[in-house]
Amino acid sequence: MTISLTKKLIGATVAAGVIVALAGCGSAPAPASSTNAKPADANFKPCLVSDSGGFNDKSFNESAKIGMDKAGTALGVKPIEVESKSDNDYKSNIDTLVTGGCTLIIGVGFKLDAAIADAAIANPKLHFGIIDSMADPKNTGKPASTNIKPILFDTAQAAYLGGYAAAAWSAQAGGNKVGTFGGLQIPPVTIFMDGFVDGVKKYDEDKGAKVESFGWDAATQKGSFTGAFAANDTAKQTAQGILDQGVDVILPVGGPIYLSASAALKDGGKKTVMMGVDSDLAVADPSVADQILVSIMKRIDSAVYDTVTSTAKGSFDPTPYVGTLENKGVGLSSFHAFESKLPKGLTDELTALQDKIIKGDIKVVSPSSPK
Structure with missing residues (x-):
């Protein structure tokens, strides 16, 4: 499934799903x-x-x-x-x-x-x-x-879809646990984390599930951060702290810190998957493509x-x-290699959620959302 288009820029094609390209300030920029x-x-x-x-x-x-x-x-x-x-x-x-x-x-x-x-x-x-x-x-x-x-x-909107997808994946895996951590505790980082955990809550509400989130509390605005965007031992230890909770999906928010999360995943035996941010990480860095469930993008x-x-x-x-989702400035990437492994009906559910957010039927809010 594709909620947002990244591959067009890279030169690849998306096999299925809803294709979304950034509309700029109301209209798509000329190529x-x-x-x-x-x-x-x-x-x-x-x-x-x-x-x-x-x-x-x-x-x-x-x-x-x-x-x-x-x-x-x-x-x-x-x-x-x-x-x-x-x-x-x-x-x-x-x-x-x-x-x-x-x-x-x-x-x-x-x-x-x-x-x-x-x-x-x-x-x-x-x-x-x-x-x-x-x-x-x-x-x-x-x-x-x-x-x-x-x-x-307004990345919280796309992250909401990402959190819902993460919860669905974890429920299917049987662990019912997902997690996130960030680089610096600044609005462009925490906005992802807010949307992510709220999306998990939405899945729980819709499905009567009990998928837990670790690493970020949206109510208190407190969570796990590395203190920088560098991929180093501190970032790896922070990622490991989340993985130790038994999560099936981990979302690192902060540029290169995904490399530290990737290294921690490789060291562990559990089949945890990772999510990317900003770019379509499976395309931007093919070395981690087999770990990336989906990316939460901003164009x-x-x-x-x-x-x-x-x-x-x-x-x-x-x-x-x-x-926003409406002007296609944010969205989800393709699920790439995980497309065929997704829970039945998930892509349709994500499309429906996206439509409700765009129409205003679902309000996705974060203290870090643009005013």
């Missing part, structure tokens, strides 16, 4: 073509700065880079892309892009919030974008400057592409973009 569409401003120079996870995280940084590269190809311009090695690099990297003549600078991730806000205020004639943030470090309820476009995703690539190409045409719009 890149071999014919260059020159920017309205001959000096247009799009630029991208990663967070400390780097562009090879198989997650949100890499997805943003894919979107930027695709836009550059379509426009016939060469983007400047700077990778941050640590949190201390954000300000200096953005300053370098400003002095380097960039006219649109997009920061990848919540951790660049303050640096993007400061740069936008200091450079009102330039355009900025920020992924997973309002660029509102003072919590005023709006971006720090009118030259910033927030690129946000950062298409949102970046749309923002860059629109700005290049002289149509910069600071209105926040919010990806």
